[in-house]
Amino acid sequence: MIGRAWRVVVGFLASMRTAVGLLLFIGVWSMVATVVTQGADSSSSVIAWDATNPSFSPVVRWLGLHQAFTAPVFWAAALLLAMCTSACAWRRAKVARFRARALTAAAAADPLSPIQAPDLGIVCDPALSGQRALEIASGALERLGIRMRRRGDMLTAVSPAWSAWGSAVFHWALVALIAAVLVGQLVRSEGMMPVAVGQTLADVSASYALSNSGPWHYGGVATRSIRLDSFDPDYKTGGIDRGAVPTISVLDGAGEAVVTQRIYPNHMLHTGSLAINAPACGLSATLSFQDKAGAESGRVIRLVDFSQTATEGTSPIGLLSRRDSAGRILMKMSVTVPLDRAGQGFGEWIPKRPSARLHVTSADGGLLFDGIVRKGESVDLPEGGAVRLVDIGWFSWLSLVDDPTIPVIYAVMVVALVGLSVTTLARQQLVLVTATEGSEGVRLDVALRLWRNVPTSRGEVERELRRALGSDGKGSVS
Amino acid sequence: MTLEIVFMWVALTFYVVATGMFVFGVALNREVLTRRAVLVSALGLVPQIVALGVRWARLGHGPYIGYYEVANALTLCTVAFFVIAAWRNPRLHATGIGIMPVAVLLLGGSMLASKADFPITASLASYWLFIHVAFANVAFAAFAASFGFAVVFVIRQRSTSGKWAKRLERMPEQEVVEGLIARLVLAGFLLWGIMIATGAIWANESWGRYWSWDPIETWSLIVWLIYAIYLHLRFMRHWKGERLAWFAIIAMPIALFCLVGIPTVFNTIHAGYIGGAEG
Numbered sequence: 001m002i003g004r005a006w007r008v009v010v011g012f013l014a015s016m017r018t019a020v021g022l023l024l025f026i027g028v029w030s031m032v033a034t035v036v037t038q039g040a041d042s043s044s045s046v047i048a049w050d051a052t053n054p055s056f057s058p059v060v061r062w063l064g065l066h067q068a069f070t071a072p073v074f075w076a077a078a079l080l081l082a083m084c085t086s087a088c089a090w091r092r093a094k095v096a097r098f099r100a101r102a103l104t105a106a107a108a109a110d111p112l113s114p115i116q117a118p119d120l121g122i123v124c125d126p127a128l129s130g131q132r133a134l135e136i137a138s139g140a141l142e143r144l145g146i147r148m149r150r151r152g153d154m155l156t157a158v159s160p161a162w163s164a165w166g167s168a169v170f171h172w173a174l175v176a177l178i179a180a181v182l183v184g185q186l187v188r189s190e191g192m193m194p195v196a197v198g199q200t201l202a203d204v205s206a207s208y209a210l211s212n213s214g215p216w217h218y219g220g221v222a223t224r225s226i227r228l229d230s231f232d233p234d235y236k237t238g239g240i241d242r243g244a245v246p247t248i249s250v251l252d253g254a255g256e257a258v259v260t261q262r263i264y265p266n267h268m269l270h271t272g273s274l275a276i277n278a279p280a281c282g283l284s285a286t287l288s289f290q291d292k293a294g295a296e297s298g299r300v301i302r303l304v305d306f307s308q309t310a311t312e313g314t315s316p317i318g319l320l321s322r323r324d325s326a327g328r329i330l331m332k333m334s335v336t337v338p339l340d341r342a343g344q345g346f347g348e349w350i351p352k353r354p355s356a357r358l359h360v361t362s363a364d365g366g367l368l369f370d371g372i373v374r375k376g377e378s379v380d381l382p383e384g385g386a387v388r389l390v391d392i393g394w395f396s397w398l399s400l401v402d403d404p405t406i407p408v409i410y411a412v413m414v415v416a417l418v419g420l421s422v423t424t425l426a427r428q429q430l431v432l433v434t435a436t437e438g439s440e441g442v443r444l445d446v447a448l449r450l451w452r453n454v455p456t457s458r459g460e461v462e463r464e465l466r467r468a469l470g471s472d473g474k475g476s477v478s
Numbered sequence: 479m480t481l482e483i484v485f486m487w488v489a490l491t492f493y494v495v496a497t498g499m500f501v502f503g504v505a506l507n508r509e510v511l512t513r514r515a516v517l518v519s520a521l522g523l524v525p526q527i528v529a530l531g532v533r534w535a536r537l538g539h540g541p542y543i544g545y546y547e548v549a550n551a552l553t554l555c556t557v558a559f560f561v562i563a564a565w566r567n568p569r570l571h572a573t574g575i576g577i578m579p580v581a582v583l584l585l586g587g588s589m590l591a592s593k594a595d596f597p598i599t600a601s602l603a604s605y606w607l608f609i610h611v612a613f614a615n616v617a618f619a620a621f622a623a624s625f626g627f628a629v630v631f632v633i634r635q636r637s638t639s640g641k642w643a644k645r646l647e648r649m650p651e652q653e654v655v656e657g658l659i660a661r662l663v664l665a666g667f668l669l670w671g672i673m674i675a676t677g678a679i680w681a682n683e684s685w686g687r688y689w690s691w692d693p694i695e696t697w698s699l700i701v702w703l704i705y706a707i708y709l710h711l712r713f714m715r716h717w718k719g720e721r722l723a724w725f726a727i728i729a730m731p732i733a734l735f736c737l738v739g740i741p742t743v744f745n746t747i748h749a750g751y752i753g754g755a756e757g
């Protein structure tokens with residue numbers, strides 16, 4: 001009973017219909033996904049798409065096509081394809097073993113014995129000798145693109161046994177690739193970390209503005225930290241403008257730099273399974289808070305993104321809350337940096353006269369202060385004390401990806417492509433020819449297996465041999 | 479008009495003439511004409527290579543950026559691939575009737591497009607660009623050849639009166655042509671696979687993720703899957719004859735659309751290589 005069920009399942013998985021059906025489904029699903037806006041159901045672009053396509057939107061939402069490549073349907077299909085491919089890879093391996101054995105046996109065939117169970121038996125023109133018939137057959141096969149070697153009284157063209165393994169290796173590698181990608185989704189972590197020049201942040205979730213970890217992620221290396229050593233807003237090398245380029249160090253638990261590197265497009269920082277990229281930058285404002293007696297009570301770094309649509313060219317990243325000793329919010333402060341005008345918009349650099357706009361509200365939102373403070377100057381705070389703008393500098397958005405499966409994915413891709421190269425380029429052919437002289441004349445026996453990548457066909461070989469040996473229309477055991 | 483453009487028009491003229499010679503050579507059953515048409519196609523490669531070489535020397539980068547350069551490189555690879563195949567196997571000359579029109583349309587299209595100079599941007603400055611694009615070009619050349627072979631196959635198959643079959647009788651038997659189409663598809667599939675793999679590695683180096691379902695990534699996977707379906711129908715279902723040839727004919731334009739259509743139609747981070755914007 002279980003045996004039968006198992007056979008049905010394997011039969012279904014290894015069936016060609018299932019494979020082609022799944023390939024087709026994934027292909028069509030992906031096509032549709034490129035014309036449907038991708039994003040969270042609540043995102044503005046998705047809502048806008050739904051509004052312009054009211055007749056499709058219910059179906060699209062129901063199918064999960066707005067998040068097409070994370071939708072359960074899609075992953076189920078991918079998983080089923082992986083299972084299907086394993087079932088097929090299993091069968092491919094069986095075929096490969098069978099062919100490899102046949103090739104090995106043919107390569108070792110005794111050149112003095114007649115071929116057992118030939119695929120073709122051709123009775124030649126009676127005027128031909130056995131040797132002559134072999135010469136003619138060799139020429140005829142060569143014309144069809146099969147170069148024969150002479151081994152004793154036998155003509156042979158036998159591919160090496162490894163040529164049979166390409167397809168199986170390729171299909172197994174595909175299974176491994178899908179598995180590695182799936183595992184990668186579970187163990188990888190990625191996130192965006194904003195770091196100002198001179199700042200060092202521990203690689204822990206609190207340091208990220210945005211982060212996403214798979215359920216099996218090991219939780220980050222808490223002892224590792226990231227430091228932004230310096231920043232070049234306009235770095236050029238090799239005659240190419242690389243844009244704004246930070247120099248980053250990754251520090252170990254003891255605070256020692258493990259690696260220090262400039263980061264720009266096509267020049268990421270790699271250390272272990274961690275890769276760091278710097279996709280964007282902005283400005284930082286360092287503020288110093290002073291107590292009523294004028295002594296410094298603390299320093300903070302506030303970050304702003306460039307924004308050509310914001311009133312003064314920057315938008316704040318987060319709000320700063322000041323609390324009293326009981327934890328009650330005293331005030332909320334947002335910081336922006338007014339930029340210099342450049343043409344119609346704003347210049348994305350540190351302004352010539354660096355300053356910051358402080359917008360301070362009470363806990364319930366009432367405006368307490370809104371004004372500009374220049375570098376080196378301070379303003380009094382409504383709660384008492386003052387705040388001084390120490391400096392305006394740069395910060396970098398760092399994109400950190402920690403994915404230990406990437407080398408595995410690369411390796412599997414290479415194996416898949418090697419397998420596919422063998423399938424594509426290596427011939428899989430087995431041709432043995434012997435001539436036996438008997439009472440009715442010479443008879444050519446041919447073992448012929450043209451499995452793959454052969455520039456001719458069995459029919460063509462048979463016709464050509466018959467024509468060349470003057471035996472058109474005579475007996476054959478094929 | 480610069481020297482480069484003059485040479486490009488000369489190349490296009492050669493290709494148009496070669497196409498005409500293939501059509502007449504086959505239609506009038508004049509083998510000498512089809513043989514010479516292969517030579518004319520090969521001659522067309524010379525001015526095209528010179529023109530692209532001049533441009534390469536001037537801009538300091540190969541033909542990878544902007545529709546003009548991309549379509550040009552695809553044409554060059556398609557014609558070169560065909561000329562080599564026809565030179566190695568003279569029985570295949572007549573397939574030029576299906577392949578050269580593709581080259582003419584592509585190069586003609588690129589001559590009508592903007593020929594603006596685009597510099598290499600920071601995000602394109604990588605040796606992966608060359609590797610990735612080279613495989614895309616050669617893969618397309620293999621698909622274009624499979625298309626041309628399939629066109630000839632269908633013409634012969636449909637020649638109920640036998641006229642066209644007679645005109646194309648120097649070609650290998652239909653069964654062999656079928657095998658060749660499958661081999662070309664397989665070769666294209668391998669090269670396209672390498673294109674996807676190198677693209678993924680480059681994306682990881684450049685953007686920190688190897689796959690992000692960007693439209694062009696998605697469509698190259700779709701093209702790969704379409705050809706995988708072809709190969710399964712051929713090798714597992716033992717599909718044969720006209721319907722499989724039609725499959726190869728329909729699949730090629732999808733690959734072409736992926737290469738030059740997607741970046742113009744969709745909002746993609748790859749738009750840079752067609753539009754010249756930051757890629």
Ligand code: HEM
Binds near residue numbers: 015081087
């Ligand atoms: C990720 C999905 C897959 C891709 C991209 C793929 C690709 C290919 C390619 C390129 C070939 C032709 C080269 C060769 O002969 O090996 C092929 C052949 C084949 N595939 Fe797949 N395949 C996939 C999944 C499957 C599945 C699910 C099955 C089983 C149902 C399968 C079974 C086969 C078989 C039996 C052959 C014929 C091999 C031969 O005749 O030697 N494949 N596949």
